[in-house]
Amino acid sequence: IKNDFTREIEVNQDLVKKIRTSRFDENKLRIVADLEKLTGYQLQRTEKEDSYKYNIVLKNVLEKINITEQNNYLDINFDLSGEIDYEVSRDTSKLIIDFKNLDEKINERILPEASGIIKNIDYVSLSDNNSTDRLIFELEEFNNYQVVSPESQNRINITVSRKEIRKEDHIIVIDPGHGGFDPGAIGPSGLTEKEVNLDIAIKVNDILSDSLDNIILTRETDRFVSLRRRAEIANKAEANLFVSIHVNASNKGYSSGTETYIAPQKTGKSLTLADNLQNYLVNSLDLVDRGIKSDNFYVIKFTEMPAALVEVAFISNNREENLLSSNSFIEKAAGAIAEGIVKYIEEEQ
Amino acid sequence: MKFKKNATYILLLIIIILVIAFVLFLRYNISAPEDTEKEIVLYFSDSGANNLVAEKRKVSTKNLYKNTLEELIKGPRKEGLNRTIPEGVEVLNIKLLDGILRINFNESLQKNHWGGSTGETMTVYSIVNTMTQFVEIDYVEFIIEDKKIETLVGHMDLSRPLSRNNKIINE
Numbered sequence: 001i002k003n004d005f006t007r008e009i010e011v012n013q014d015l016v017k018k019i020r021t022s023r024f025d026e027n028k029l030r031i032v033a034d035l036e037k038l039t040g041y042q043l044q045r046t047e048k049e050d051s052y053k054y055n056i057v058l059k060n061v062l063e064k065i066n067i068t069e070q071n072n073y074l075d076i077n078f079d080l081s082g083e084i085d086y087e088v089s090r091d092t093s094k095l096i097i098d099f100k101n102l103d104e105k106i107n108e109r110i111l112p113e114a115s116g117i118i119k120n121i122d123y124v125s126l127s128d129n130n131s132t133d134r135l136i137f138e139l140e141e142f143n144n145y146q147v148v149s150p151e152s153q154n155r156i157n158i159t160v161s162r163k164e165i166r167k168e169d170h171i172i173v174i175d176p177g178h179g180g181f182d183p184g185a186i187g188p189s190g191l192t193e194k195e196v197n198l199d200i201a202i203k204v205n206d207i208l209s210d211s212l213d214n215i216i217l218t219r220e221t222d223r224f225v226s227l228r229r230r231a232e233i234a235n236k237a238e239a240n241l242f243v244s245i246h247v248n249a250s251n252k253g254y255s256s257g258t259e260t261y262i263a264p265q266k267t268g269k270s271l272t273l274a275d276n277l278q279n280y281l282v283n284s285l286d287l288v289d290r291g292i293k294s295d296n297f298y299v300i301k302f303t304e305m306p307a308a309l310v311e312v313a314f315i316s317n318n319r320e321e322n323l324l325s326s327n328s329f330i331e332k333a334a335g336a337i338a339e340g341i342v343k344y345i346e347e348e349q
Numbered sequence: 350m351k352f353k354k355n356a357t358y359i360l361l362l363i364i365i366i367l368v369i370a371f372v373l374f375l376r377y378n379i380s381a382p383e384d385t386e387k388e389i390v391l392y393f394s395d396s397g398a399n400n401l402v403a404e405k406r407k408v409s410t411k412n413l414y415k416n417t418l419e420e421l422i423k424g425p426r427k428e429g430l431n432r433t434i435p436e437g438v439e440v441l442n443i444k445l446l447d448g449i450l451r452i453n454f455n456e457s458l459q460k461n462h463w464g465g466s467t468g469e470t471m472t473v474y475s476i477v478n479t480m481t482q483f484v485e486i487d488y489v490e491f492i493i494e495d496k497k498i499e500t501l502v503g504h505m506d507l508s509r510p511l512s513r514n515n516k517i518i519n520e
Contacts, residue, residue: 184465185468250431250467251432296505
């Protein structure tokens, strides 16, 4: 490719601001379109004798529907290629999702098979004034639904709870991180993460035992348990929720604060759980609020129920290591985690 | 008249030779970038370990991947950034297959690590994001002393290759 491209083309349209080109290296050229807003795209290639023509079509379409069925709820995810207005409503046992102004009709091939508690999935295209694409999920009776869409606007996440469970019947797994030959992070004056995690977890268990009957700890002593085994314990028990307890570290002492993680593929109820845990921890410990993060963490990813991992404070930070070594702080942290769990269970009823 | 005609032929010949030389020059330059320098991007941790921040550096294109990793291991030059890879880490070997870059590190990456969810994500994504700047690399797989791992220090799932994480970068 020769280097005689126009560097920049001003477009100033509704969708595209400008198009620019730049050379990446000897045999790669990048063409960048600056868009006004998040818009989906599709790439089409046509071949004509010895020339290729690439067409990039900017449009918002429904790309994928993903349904995960857990033992007591259903997680429905819609992936859109751009920002789309939508409305969710209920008609007795039907859950109705209306998409507004999609640029293309929904491709019926992306509709999943009806299975489990889904009896039927219907698609109706209503084009009166402005076009609406309606999906109707016919379910066996369901208790409630919640729209929990995460930060990015091109995914709609809906959780549907199947049936009511009595509060005391909830099975809760508390997972104290690390243990045995794996000390976890070690503070500047030698406090180990594994002992702090276990102390907090045991206190959470004590507090929750007053009102709940089924609490399982993945370890009750200082021993090593693999990540796979931890997820397995929760899955075998068919737990209703999973909370992993950790304290944080970084390579320098400046980092501080509290954060909570969820797995990217489990947003709905896990996000509600994480929200509750993070709020109670931040309010009660009064450390920097580092927010809720979504990452590819083993135990929260492979557990088949709503799951969150809390990082109470930074053991690598002098001041916070000092806090973590005091009994009163451990009790405060455990109290906040227990409150977050109870609040979540109550909200879900 | 005849002299003038000859001169025209000679001029034409010179032009043809120049064109051929130019084409050969271009060709040589494009097909043999043996040991040139290239500007690359390295990602390091900001001081609060909230985000990764880019630092540009030049490396030799011979053994580009290894050179890039070695610069990453050396740590940042910019003020206010922190290293993401512990002391003593060495790259034992690297292999690129079907867009997956498999990096075999020595055990120091695990043994000398400071731990923490934050510490682990900074280390892992500084490596993944740095290496996926090369368009031919889509995923990075972590291997320690020739063995597949479940996790680096107890949080992230490293049993399968990871793709780029742009959310963690602060530009």
